[in-house]
Amino acid sequence: MDVLGGLFVDHTLRTVALGSATLGIVSGALGAFAVLRRQALLGDAMSHAALPGVALAFLLTGSRAPLVLMLGAAIAGWLAAAAIVGVVRTSRVKVDSAMALTLSVFFGAGLVVLTFIQRQPAAGKAGLDKFLFGQAAAMLESDVITMVAVGAVGLFGLLALWKEFKLLSFDPDFAATLGIPTRRVDILLTSLLVIAIVVGLKTVGVVLMSAMVVAPGAAARQWTNRLGVMVTLSACFGAAAGVLGALLSTTAETSTGPTIVLVATGLVVVSLLFAPARGLVWARIRAWRSRRMLALEAVIADLASLAAQHGSNATHPHDIGALNAVRGRAVVERALTELAADGLARQHDTGGWSLTPRGLAEADRLARSRRAPGVAR
Amino acid sequence: MTSAQIDVLLVAVVVAAACAIPGTFLVLRRMAMMSDAISHTVLLGIVLAFFVVADLGSPILIVGAALVGLLTVVLVEATSRTGLVREDTAIGLVFPALFSIAVILISSLAGDVHLDSDAVLLGEIAFAPFNRFAPFGVDLGPVAIWVMGAILLINLACTALFFKELKLATFDPALAAALGFSPALVHYGLMALVSITAVGAFDAVGSILVVALMVGPPAAAYLLTDRLPRMLGLSVLIGATSAAGGYWLARLLDANIAGAMATAVGIAFTLVLLLAPRRGLVAAARRRRRQRWTFARQMLLIHLATHEGTPTESDESHPDHMQRHMRWPADFSARVIQTATDRGLVVLEAEHLRLTPHGREAAKEAAVR
Numbered sequence: 001m002d003v004l005g006g007l008f009v010d011h012t013l014r015t016v017a018l019g020s021a022t023l024g025i026v027s028g029a030l031g032a033f034a035v036l037r038r039q040a041l042l043g044d045a046m047s048h049a050a051l052p053g054v055a056l057a058f059l060l061t062g063s064r065a066p067l068v069l070m071l072g073a074a075i076a077g078w079l080a081a082a083a084i085v086g087v088v089r090t091s092r093v094k095v096d097s098a099m100a101l102t103l104s105v106f107f108g109a110g111l112v113v114l115t116f117i118q119r120q121p122a123a124g125k126a127g128l129d130k131f132l133f134g135q136a137a138a139m140l141e142s143d144v145i146t147m148v149a150v151g152a153v154g155l156f157g158l159l160a161l162w163k164e165f166k167l168l169s170f171d172p173d174f175a176a177t178l179g180i181p182t183r184r185v186d187i188l189l190t191s192l193l194v195i196a197i198v199v200g201l202k203t204v205g206v207v208l209m210s211a212m213v214v215a216p217g218a219a220a221r222q223w224t225n226r227l228g229v230m231v232t233l234s235a236c237f238g239a240a241a242g243v244l245g246a247l248l249s250t251t252a253e254t255s256t257g258p259t260i261v262l263v264a265t266g267l268v269v270v271s272l273l274f275a276p277a278r279g280l281v282w283a284r285i286r287a288w289r290s291r292r293m294l295a296l297e298a299v300i301a302d303l304a305s306l307a308a309q310h311g312s313n314a315t316h317p318h319d320i321g322a323l324n325a326v327r328g329r330a331v332v333e334r335a336l337t338e339l340a341a342d343g344l345a346r347q348h349d350t351g352g353w354s355l356t357p358r359g360l361a362e363a364d365r366l367a368r369s370r371r372a373p374g375v376a377r
Numbered sequence: 378m379t380s381a382q383i384d385v386l387l388v389a390v391v392v393a394a395a396c397a398i399p400g401t402f403l404v405l406r407r408m409a410m411m412s413d414a415i416s417h418t419v420l421l422g423i424v425l426a427f428f429v430v431a432d433l434g435s436p437i438l439i440v441g442a443a444l445v446g447l448l449t450v451v452l453v454e455a456t457s458r459t460g461l462v463r464e465d466t467a468i469g470l471v472f473p474a475l476f477s478i479a480v481i482l483i484s485s486l487a488g489d490v491h492l493d494s495d496a497v498l499l500g501e502i503a504f505a506p507f508n509r510f511a512p513f514g515v516d517l518g519p520v521a522i523w524v525m526g527a528i529l530l531i532n533l534a535c536t537a538l539f540f541k542e543l544k545l546a547t548f549d550p551a552l553a554a555a556l557g558f559s560p561a562l563v564h565y566g567l568m569a570l571v572s573i574t575a576v577g578a579f580d581a582v583g584s585i586l587v588v589a590l591m592v593g594p595p596a597a598a599y600l601l602t603d604r605l606p607r608m609l610g611l612s613v614l615i616g617a618t619s620a621a622g623g624y625w626l627a628r629l630l631d632a633n634i635a636g637a638m639a640t641a642v643g644i645a646f647t648l649v650l651l652l653a654p655r656r657g658l659v660a661a662a663r664r665r666r667r668q669r670w671t672f673a674r675q676m677l678l679i680h681l682a683t684h685e686g687t688p689t690e691s692d693e694s695h696p697d698h699m700q701r702h703m704r705w706p707a708d709f710s711a712r713v714i715q716t717a718t719d720r721g722l723v724v725l726e727a728e729h730l731r732l733t734p735h736g737r738e739a740a741k742e743a744a745v746r
Contacts, residue, residue, distance in 0.1 A: 038463055038465050038466075039465075040463075040468070040469035041410050043469070048585075087650065091650055091656060092656065093599060093650075094407050094409075096407050096408065096410045097404045097596040097599075098596075100410050100413050100591075100592040101589070101593050101646060103413060103585075104585050104586065104592065104593070105589055105640060105646075106643075107639065108589055108635065108637070108638065108640045108643070109636065109639070109643070110636070111636025111639070112627075112630065112632040112633055114633065115630075115633040116632065119631075207417075208473050208476070210473060211469065211474070211477075213469075214466055214469035214473075215470060217466075218466050218469075221461075221462070222461060254481045254484055257477070258477030259477070259481065261474060261477040262474060262477050262478065262481070265470065265474040265477075268470055272462075278461055280459060280461070
C-alpha cells in the first residue's frame, strides 16, 4: 500500500510507473502480432542484436540521449532481422539456425564495442551495462517522454495499417491476391516490432525484452478469438506487468527486467489455466463432465437392454453384477446413485436395479439420438 | 605467447570443439534456438545447486545445471503440447522466466559470492588460466581445460556410440520410430548433451558465445557438405579456427574475448556463405552468369540452324538481325557471336553467319534437349 501511495507523491516512482506502462502497452500491442505470426523468437534475436546498436550509438555520438540510443538499437535490430531473412532466402540454412547465429554474433559484437566504451574515461559510460537487464529506477523524465513518443509512432503505424496487418497475419496469400504488397507490409510490421523492442530496452534490458513481446500476446490469445480484442487485451496485460513489475522491483530492489518478466509470465500461467473457453482447468472440468455423462448414458443403455430381455415387465429388478464386471464397480455405483437421485432408476427391496418409466423413456430418447440400432425397440 | 595465452587458446579450442558436436545435430533438427534457451536457463540450475552445496567449484553445479536444462525442454514441450501456444512462443515464454528467476536469486545473494549474471552472460575466459587444476600440488593446467576436455570426450563418445540412432532420428524420425528406436529418448539424450556442454562452457566463455559456437560452425559446415560425418568434422574445424581467430582479434583490439570469438564465428559463417564451392553466393552468381551465356549461344545456334537453307537465310543470318530477333542489346549480341566464333561453332563469311559442322551438331543437341 505504501508503494501505491507513493505513486501519487513520489516523482521517481511516478516516472518509473509511467515508463513501464508505456513499455507494456507498446510491446503488448505490437507483440501480439509477433505471437500470431510465429515470430516469438525473432523478437528474442532482435532484442539481443540491439546491444551493438546501443553501444555503437553511444561510442560514435558520445551521447546518452534516449532517442540516440534507441535509434542505434533500432538500426541494429532491423539489420539483424534483415540478416536472418537474407540468410534464409539465399542459402539452405534454416530460420532457427539463422536466428541463433545472428543473435549471438550481434551480441558478441556488442560486447566487443562495450569493451571499447569501458576503456574510455569513466564519465558518461555509466548506465550502459544497465541495458543488459534494465533498471527502471534509473529512468528519467526524458526517457519516458522519448518512450511515449516512439511508442506512439509504433501504435499509430499499427492503427494506420490495421487491415493490411490483419490480412497478412492470418492469410498472406489472400492478401497478395487483393493486391496488397505483402513483402513491404511484412517489412513494416517487423519494423514495428523493432520499435516495440527498443522502447523497452532501458527498462527490461536486451536479454529479457523478448519475453515482453511474447508473454502479453500469448496471455491475451487465450481470452479471445478476435484480433482487436486480443491486441487491446495484450496491451493491458503488458501495461499491468510493466507497472507491477517495476514497482515490485523498486521496493524489493531486484533487477527490473527479470521482475517484470516474471509478472508477465504469471499472467500467462493464469491465462493458460483459467481463460474461459481455452483454459486448461475448464478443459479438464469439461472432459470430466463429459466422461461422467457418458458413463451415465452407458449405464442407462445397459439397464434398458436388460429390461428389453424381460419383455413384458420392463421395470423388473436386475442384478447389476454383470454391469459391474463390464464398466467397473465404482463407475456403475456412482452412475446409479445419480440416476436414482434424478428419478431415472431405482433400487428394489431385493437389491436389484431397474429403470423407472421415466428412465425407460430417457433411454429410448438417448438411443434414438445416438441412432444405435438394436437398442431401441 | 605466454603460457597463460596458450592456456586461453587451448580452452577456447576445446570449448569450440565440444560445442560443435551437439550443435551439428541441433542445426540439422532445426532446434538451434534451444541452444539459446538452454544456455540461459542453466544459470538457474547453477544457482539452485549452489544453494544446496554452497560451493562454486562443486561438480554438483554441473548436474544441477544439466537437470534444469532438461527441465527447460520438458517445460517447453509441456507448454506447446497444451495446444494453446505454438512451440516458438513456448520457448519464448519458458526460458526468459527461468532465467529471470535465476537473475533475481543471484541478486539476492549479492556480494556474498562471486556469481553475477553479467559474468555468466558475458563469460570471462581471460580468467581461465588462473583457476588451476592442481591435485596433490601438481599443476596440471587450468581447470577449464579438464572440465571441457571431459565434456568433449563425453560428446565424442555419445556421438560415436549412438551415431546410427542420432542420424536416423535426425533425418527420418518416423523410420527411427518404426524400427524401434525411441526418437524421444534420442531427443532427450541430445538435450542432455547440450545442457552439459552449455554449463561447462558458459563458465569459461559465457552463454552467448555458447550459442555462437553451437550454431555458427555447424551452420557453416551445412553449406559445405551433405555428409554427416564430414559435417561434424568441418564444424569442429570451423569452430576451433573461429575461436583461435577470435582470440587473436580480441588481442588485436584489446576487447572482450568471448565477444570477439562470437564475432569471428559470424565472420567465418559469412565467408562460407559467400565462398562455399557449390552453395556459396559467389558460386551461385557465377553459375547463373555462365548459364546465361551458354543459353544465349544455344539460341543463336538454333536460330541459324532453323533458317539454314531457307529463302530468308541471308536475311536471318546477318549479325545485326540477332539484336532485333532475340531482343539482345548490341554489345551482348556482339559478345555472344564472338564467343560462338571463338569456340568454332559459327564463322562470319561475307557479312553473314554460317554454322560450322561442329556448330550444326551443337545446335541439334541443344534443340533436342
